[in-house]
Amino acid sequence: MSRKRVAIIGASGLVGQRFCQLLSNHPFFDEPDLFAWERSGNRKLEEILRVPSNTISDSLLEKHITLMDAGRINSGKYDAIFSAIPSSTDNNIELELLKSGNRIFTNSSTNRMLDTVPIVVPEINSEHMEMFRDQKGYIIANGNCSTIGLAIPLKPLLPLEPEHIEVTTMQALSGAGYPGVPSLDAVSNMVPFIESEEEKIQRELPKVLGALNGNKITPRNIDMGVTCTRIPVREGHTEAISVRFSRNIENEDISGLLSGFRAYPQANRLPSAPSQPIIVSGSEYRPQPELDLWNGTPERARGMAVTVGRIRKTGKYLRFVTLSHNTVRGAAGASVLNAEIAHSRGLL
Ligand SMILES: NC(=O)c1ccc[n+]([C@@H]2O[C@H](COP(=O)([O-])OP(=O)(O)OC[C@H]3O[C@@H](n4cnc5c(N)ncnc54)[C@H](OP(=O)(O)O)[C@@H]3O)[C@@H](O)[C@H]2O)c1
Incomplete structure (x- = not known):
């Protein structure tokens, strides 16, 4: 090449x-x-x-x-x-x-x-x-950086037919660029609103998960609710996600579906592709920005894996938490x- x-x-x-x-x-x-x-x-x-x-x-x-x-x-x-x-x-x-x-x-x-x-x-x-x-x-x-962190774990779940998605983001300060959020608003604080962010995620996800017909993209119908917040973390966007499916999913191997997910970048061994795009943690205390921000191998793909944890299934409902590096995987x-x-x- x-x-x-x-x-x-x-x-x-x-x-x-x-x-x-x-x-x-x-x-x-x-x-x-x-x-x-x-x-x-x-x-x-x-x-x-x-x-x-x-x-x-x-x-x-x-x-x-x-x-x-x-x-x-x-x-x-x-x-x-x-x-x-x-x-x-x-x-x-x-x-x-x-x-x-x-x-x-x-x-x-x-x-x-x-x-x-x-x-x-x-x-x-x-x-x-x-x-x-x-x-x-x-x-x-x-x-948007949060759309990316949400879309990746949703993709392998699409065959289970999600009906409604609810997401609350806890976004890092660096998401606002440099110098970003004033320090007096950020230190020891949480800001429950990020201008235009919720609308962006709601507009973008249907387009990302849409289908290409000729040279036109038909967006996928997605029923969702979004709340975006800013927390005093330097890098790494955390998202708490709840999905309601059309049927009971308690017997589904969600962890296997997520950790086994591979796509074009992995099949073609591209240099910045993480060998495993979604890393599932079994610990109740993960993912954490301090511990999981740079997940992804090989070396060139550090920060490119999305880490998922706290997977819980109740009837038609799946709940989990994701972490993605906002300036690397998200940008x-x-x-x-x-x-x-x-x-x-x-x-x-
Ligand atoms: N930060 C994130 O996590 C993140 C994630 C996803 C997407 N994004 C998007 O990525 C873009 C960059 O974000 P950032 O966080 O890197 O912002 P940033 O730290 O504020 O950097 C902005 C860059 O754009 C340049 N610039 C400023 N005004 C310009 C103009 N009128 N024309 C051309 N260049 C101009 C700046 O140059 P000077 O230094 O000379 O001013 C600087 O290089 C934004 O559109 C943002 O929404 C950011």
Whole structure:
């Protein structure tokens, strides 16, 4: 496979720096060029570092971040652009880049719900990328970080016919970017509301679990309720999930269904694919962000496994708790794995 030229836009932020980490010495992609805005443009990555320096290659640490100018990123300069720009930028930089034929793997929610933009969770619906089979440029979006942590354990449960899903998230501070939630709101506290988050999960999950017909995605009908909260944890989104099925599920091997789940990234041994996407813990006290945040093997897939625990079955009801790394599995890692899938499908 030929190596690909890549860039990161929003490279200085929390997700952007995870991209720098995950694209260091990548087997498919060349060292990325880095772009950001006025706060970090023209500075060296090393000067603004918020992830441990030993996780990023020396040459990338030394690299200067270029001030973002979509007009200068011409068609053909990069095979893929990884986007970690804010979700409500006044000018739609990603659409501008798309117009000049670029392929964008984004974490921003700005264009996520457009009919022409699939939301791809690598293990769930990578076939949705096929809508771009005859197209040069495209945008492939990640779901919201909590949508991803919810969608992955739901996928192997779909054959049991869920009727209603109820989820309460306990989201990490880093989910709000840098500098994020004011420290006086965060320390020793819990905030029971995150603006727009509940609506995003409710809109996105049906699209992720939907079906591709021609080049249109038909969303899956999902009846669900969502409550999103912010807790004083640095990284790792926890979600308490309750699912009501159409029939009694007490005799179902839920733990086996979840831990045995494999998909396209595992079958194709992609570099950032966790060998086991869902790790089930038997302990009543797991998952915990302090203990399970970095679950996932091999080394390049650390933080890519979703950990599930507290599985309880009562009649038609299943209850469990999940933990996923919001800036890795819920953001940069998911985009890198999506780009690896696109490469392996011949779409890069
Ligand atoms: N944090 C998470 O857990 C998470 C998870 C999933 C998705 N996301 C999404 O990922 C994106 C990045 O999140 P983040 O947490 O990394 O945010 P962040 O820490 O605030 O970083 C934002 C980045 O975008 C750049 N930027 C700011 N204004 C810009 C503009 N007008 N045009 C282009 N670039 C601009 C910033 O550059 P300067 O440093 O120069 O200002 C910085 O590099 C957001 O869309 C967010 O919703 C975040």
